[in-house]
Amino acid sequence: GQNIDQPTEMTATEGAIVQINCTYQTSGFNGLFWYQQHAGEAPTFLSYNVLDGLEEKGRFSSFLSRSKGYSYLLLKELQMKDSASYLCAVSKNDYKLSFGAGTTVTVRA
């Protein structure tokens, strides 16, 4: 099995930057996903990291360190619509994903 840990809640101000950390312990690691989930809606794909380093997609970036079992999702220039839960998910040597419990981000004006 695997342990996937991320903070439960984070609060930030509109226009600011927030970093959501995710640590994991697993064997057979094959990649790490971040999903966004607005209240009452389905999760939607944000990013995928399979190699160490930073992947940037507009205002969102995701970082991976496989040796440390660590990833973070960086949200820049926060907007009110970024208020959501952010799910870290680990892929092993197959097509299944194991999800963390999620981090609820609240953006305040």
Next chain:
Amino acid sequence: DAGITQSPRYKITETGRQVTLMCHQTWSHSYMFWYRQDLGHGLRLIYYSAAADITDKGEVPDGYVVSRSKTENFPLTLESATRSQTSVYFCASSDRSLGGYEQFFGPGTRLTVL
């Protein structure tokens, strides 16, 4: 409609009744999944399927049954519903792509067992 759909979107049932949640995808994805989402637990895998007629248990399979006679459909049945099965159920599908095994989620079914 293209994509992945679930029905019903909301369901209220009573303890002991059988209920089936439907999932349909139009992408011809090989892999399909059923998750439940509860506060504090995140998404937990119930059952998954690699192809038609191939299914396997996930993390929390007890009390659930699945079948996959066609690639596009993956129904989930609660044989005798219990209150602990009150949850939001998400179906997902995926296939190998440049982005790895990215999963696409249906809109969810909110199930209440009284």
